[in-house]
Amino acid sequence: MSHTAHIRSHRKPRRSASTIAMRAGVASGVLGTLAVAAAAGTANAAEPVTQTLELPVLTGDLAAQVAQSAQATQQAAANYQLHAERDAAAAAAAKEAKKDLAHAKAEATKKAEAARKAAAERATRAAERTTLSTTASSNNVTSASTSTSTSTATGSAAAVLAFVKAQVGDAYVSGGTGPNSWDCSGLVQTAFKQVGIDLPRVSQDQSTAGTQVSLDNLQPGDILYWGSAGSAYHVAVYVGDGMFVGAQNPSTGVAEKPLSYDPPTGAVRVL
Incomplete structure (x- = not known):
């Protein structure tokens, strides 16, 4: 017996061919499994991406x-x-x-x-x-007016005349009853109120308010009217000496005019 036989050899033992083949197969299987798993994982990951x-x-x-x-x-x-x-x-x-x-x-x-x-x-x-x-x-109205030219107003007539003459120069306004604008019947009505006489408001009624008098027998304070009695369209106040005062129209306003300027149709006396 060799004196070295008891010493273990440091050389690796040789592997048999079968062992090597088996290990190679296992490795191949593992690698194949890993490849399949990797492929599956790649496929699964590819879809969400x-x-x-x-x-x-x-x-x-x-x-x-x-x-x-x-x-x-x-x-x-x-x-x-x-x-x-x-x-x-x-x-x-x-x-x-x-x-x-x-x-x-x-x-x-x-x-x-x-x-x-x-x-x-x-x-x-x-x-x-x-x-x-x-x-x-x-009818010789002119001569009639001449016959009354010397008449003188007294009492209530004088007050009426004073009032209408004081309004000469005021404006004519349809429906006006003063104090600075008048229509014809508004002026006459207000003038007679100064002496306590209440006359109707419109010309038609004022033309029948008193006693009818002839134009050749006029006295100061008589009411003159134009048109027919009861349907007169204009009135004024006779002031004597052939003159009258009335609210004529928008052009002349309240004015004093001679009877010949616009001869009246008739007259009434209320004083």
């Missing part, structure tokens, strides 16, 4: 479409509101214009009617004056 890459693109497009749709809706709503406001403003303007037109028409009609009445009154007075001038000439 693909979805993650595509979803933002789809979500971005959808958001843009939603934003555009919302913007279009807001614009349509704004346009609708604008049209509604314009329509409301146009309707209000049309209503106001219609109201103004109706008012203007009413005013124009009122003025036209007033002008027509004034023209008719002037025409009537002109016709009456023409007729009365002829009548006055035939």
Whole structure:
């Protein structure tokens, strides 16, 4: 026996071919399993990655479409509101214009009617004056007035005359009853109120308020009228000396005139 036989050899024992083959197979199996697992893991990981890459693109497009749709809706709503406001403003303007037109028409009609009445009154007075001038000439009104020219007013008549003469120069206004503007019957009525006599308001009634007197027997304070008794269209107060005071028309106002200026139709005496 060798003196070194008891010493363990440091050399690795040789592996048998079968052992090596088995280990190679195991290694191959392990590697194959790892490869399959890796491939499966790669496949499983690839699908979420693909979805993650595509979803933002789809979500971005959808958001843009939603934003555009919302913007279009807001614009349509704004346009609708604008049209509604314009329509409301146009309707209000049309209503106001219609109201103004109706008012203007009413005013124009009122003025036209007033002008027509004034023209008719002037025409009537002109016709009456023409007729009365002829009548006055035939009845010698002038000489009649001369016969009363020396009469002197006293008492209540003097107060009436003083009042009407004090208003000479005031304006003529239809319906006026003083103190600075008058119509013919308003002046006569107020003059006689100074002496406690209440006369009717209008010319027609004043022409029958007292005793009818002849034009050739006039006295200061008598009421002169133009037109027929009961339907007279003008009155004034006789102040003596062939003169009268009356609220004539808008052109002359309250004035003192001779009987020949506008010969009256008749007269009444209330004093």
